[in-house]
Amino acid sequence: MDMENYIEKSEQVLIHTYSRYQIVLDKGEGVYLYDTDGKKYLDFAAGIAVFALGYGNKEYNDALKNQIDKILHTSNLYYNVPYMEAATKLVKASGLDRVFFTNSGTEAIEGAIKLARKYFYNKKNHAGSEIISMNHSFHGRSMGALSITGQPKYREAFEPLIGGAVFADFNNLDSVKEKVNEKTCAIIVEPIQGEGGLFPADKEFLEGLRALCDEKDILLIFDEIQCGMGRTGTMFAYQGYDVKPDIITCAKALGCGVPVGAFAATEKAASAFEPGDHGTTYGGNPFAAAAVSKVFDLFESENILEHVNEISIYLEAKLDELVEKYDFILERRGKGLMQGLEFNKPVKDYILEAMSKGLIIISAGTNILRFVPALIITKENVDDMIDILESCL
Ligand code: PLP
Numbered sequence: 001m002d003m004e005n006y007i008e009k010s011e012q013v014l015i016h017t018y019s020r021y022q023i024v025l026d027k028g029e030g031v032y033l034y035d036t037d038g039k040k041y042l043d044f045a046a047g048i049a050v051f052a053l054g055y056g057n058k059e060y061n062d063a064l065k066n067q068i069d070k071i072l073h074t075s076n077l078y079y080n081v082p083y084m085e086a087a088t089k090l091v092k093a094s095g096l097d098r099v100f101f102t103n104s105g106t107e108a109i110e111g112a113i114k115l116a117r118k119y120f121y122n123k124k125n126h127a128g129s130e131i132i133s134m135n136h137s138f139h140g141r142s143m144g145a146l147s148i149t150g151q152p153k154y155r156e157a158f159e160p161l162i163g164g165a166v167f168a169d170f171n172n173l174d175s176v177k178e179k180v181n182e183k184t185c186a187i188i189v190e191p192i193q194g195e196g197g198l199f200p201a202d203k204e205f206l207e208g209l210r211a212l213c214d215e216k217d218i219l220l221i222f223d224e225i226q227c228g229m230g231r232t233g234t235m236f237a238y239q240g241y242d243v244k245p246d247i248i249t250c251a252k253a254l255g256c257g258v259p260v261g262a263f264a265a266t267e268k269a270a271s272a273f274e275p276g277d278h279g280t281t282y283g284g285n286p287f288a289a290a291a292v293s294k295v296f297d298l299f300e301s302e303n304i305l306e307h308v309n310e311i312s313i314y315l316e317a318k319l320d321e322l323v324e325k326y327d328f329i330l331e332r333r334g335k336g337l338m339q340g341l342e343f344n345k346p347v348k349d350y351i352l353e354a355m356s357k358g359l360i361i362i363s364a365g366t367n368i369l370r371f372v373p374a375l376i377i378t379k380e381n382v383d384d385m386i387d388i389l390e391s392c393l
Contacts, residue, residue, distance in 0.1 A: 067286055151196065218316065250262050
């Protein structure tokens with residue numbers, strides 16, 4: 001069957017929630033993807049910041065194959081070894097104390113919201129708490145995560161959402177302070193806003209939030225679903241800021257392709273939950289946990305963080321050259337291998353032309369090109385990407 005046919009058949013049976021690009025992806029190797037016609041693409045999207053280790057890492061694939069042959073699922077009524085190993089590695093990497101695994105990013109956010117509300121409930125002996133989130137943030141599509149997503153375009157059609165969501169301005173501590181009151185249970189922030197346009201938080205802002213949360217005994221939640229797992233050159237972006245949260249959420253590169261998320265918390269926050277407060281049938285099943293565990297091992301054995309710190313300087317310099325050269329490119333923003341170029345016009349046509357020339361890149365909003373490649377990209381990959389992109393500009 002050719003791609004047109006696959007696409008037509010898909011469109012007949014899928015609910016229309018995406019305007020998909022008109023290619024059918026078939027397999028991946030390293031930082032390259034192939035469509036069903038055999039065309040090769042250099043991939044600077046990595047499944048939206050998921051495939052940190054690239055496609056087809058043998059050690060990772062073997063670990064998953066072994067786990068399939070052993071056991072895929074046990075439910076959370078019992079212990080299993082991969083879960084214990086994955087949780088131990090996430091605790092060590094994050095510096096937090098306890099972990100709960102989910103199946104996606106949005107579910108990690110749901111869990112974090114519930115934990116913050118329960119912390120408040122235990123403290124005050126009543127419900128009715130509020131969470132402060134940031135304008136232009138993105139936290140997911142389930143109802144709780146949507147409620148605290150600071151972009152009305154995603155929320156409007158689905159109201160009423162869960163109550164108690166309050167919005168403040170990113171990188172504006174006074175705006176957050178104005179919203180804090182006796183009902184506030186938590187402040188949630190992406191250390192680098194992803195979908196909202198690749199905006200890194202200022203160090204003073206995160207430090208100010210930490211001090212505010214300490215003063216009021218409220219929880220600081222960092223959504224590291226996109227910016228976490230080495231993407232900015234430290235295992236979690238907050239480690240680059242030296243500001244420790246009470247709760248983090250992660251997903252995407254945590255499983256490097258296997259759907260898994262997690263929220264991790266300090267002992268103080270995590271102890272708000274007791275058995276029965278939260279649960280999931282699949283979350284962190286042995287298959288997903290085996291993936292997480294192997295991802296942490298490979299980050300270490302393949303020196304992923306060192307590589308990100310080295311290669312991102314090169315990527316930044318190359319993107320800066322484009323900003324210098326083309327007056328319709330306004331700015332480069334981001335950190336590490338989470339970069340954006342803001343144009344003064346929509347970028348969709350550039351993405352389509354790049355795709356026709358064998359380069360996959362994505363946008364964040366209408367005018368921003370987003371670069372979130374596998375963390376193993378080389379200088380040659382960056383050069384090839386820039387060559388193709390420039391030929392489209
Ligand atoms: N939070 C952030 C910062 C994200 O970037 C995303 C997804 O893009 C989510 C939450 C939701 O994650 P998922 O799509 O796995 O539900």
